[in-house]
Amino acid sequence: MRVLAWGLVVAIVCAGGAKDVAQQPSLIGKEAPRFARRDLSGKRIDLAEMHGKVVLLNFWATWCAPCRVELPAFAQWQAGYEQAGLQVVAVSMDDERTPVDQAVLKLKLNFPVIMGDAKLGNHYGGVLGLPVTYLIGRDGKIAARFAGESDLKQMESTMRELLSRR
């Protein structure tokens, strides 16, 4: 029984790495700052045109390990919840585009990826740590902010709740 107890302790310690959701009150409930950019494929991405959809806006970088853990989940969600009205948009905070192109191919990302800059980061309250994800409701208002190594189950649950609102 002692072995069983140790096994449980080890499993709990290993599974407990994720941080809680960090919400930034200053942007929650406010209109998501608008932007229009070309994505990596050259397509124009305008946040205003996504009104009526739930938007998952993720700031990431190729060298950010926690970001690379999240992105495949976002690709799954894009495929699974697209019909329900989800649109994932990723903003790379990399300095150069080349590694971003490579990562998009490697991770098989199925949503638009745009190159970010200081202006866009500052519009969203300063992206001074990665990853940062915003969930924007169908009304165009920011519903939640997740920073750092987020609990993806909690994020998905919040997203599903937003998708259920018509």
Next chain:
Amino acid sequence: MLEMPVQFKYSIRVFIFFIFLMAAGTRVQCKAQFSGPEAASSIPESDRVQPAALAKILGGHDADKPLILQVGSRVMFAQAHIAGSEYAGPGSQAAGLQLLEGRTAQTRKSKLIVIYCGCCPWMRCPNVAPAYKRLHELGFTNVKVLYIANNFGDDWVGKGFPVAQGE
């Protein structure tokens, strides 16, 4: 000792086996993603400087101020950086290390250099350890690394320490 049916004992053994399998799997995954020789954890504690301590040095009247270099992303530097610091390229990339070499080429080897990033939590930062290592290889003897526990926003900007914006 409590007597248990044989079938129950077998179930317990299988359960223990799976618990260990799960734990080992998670450990391996964590290691593959976030550790290695270039991890920030490899930087000795004696060469780490806390944000409050650095802010105190910056606010002092010492004529020989440290050279403060941001070794992370330029995009993040442009949003906010330590007042008086310079961008020196991401330490995790070859081009970044070249930029760092170029910036410190004329610097005295005994000069106090403080490097920082703050892109990610300390244990996940890919940039500070390679930059720290390279500066040592270049012969610098007084290199410190700003210990940013979570990220630059929380641990420097959010604490009200001096910040500048732009390139």
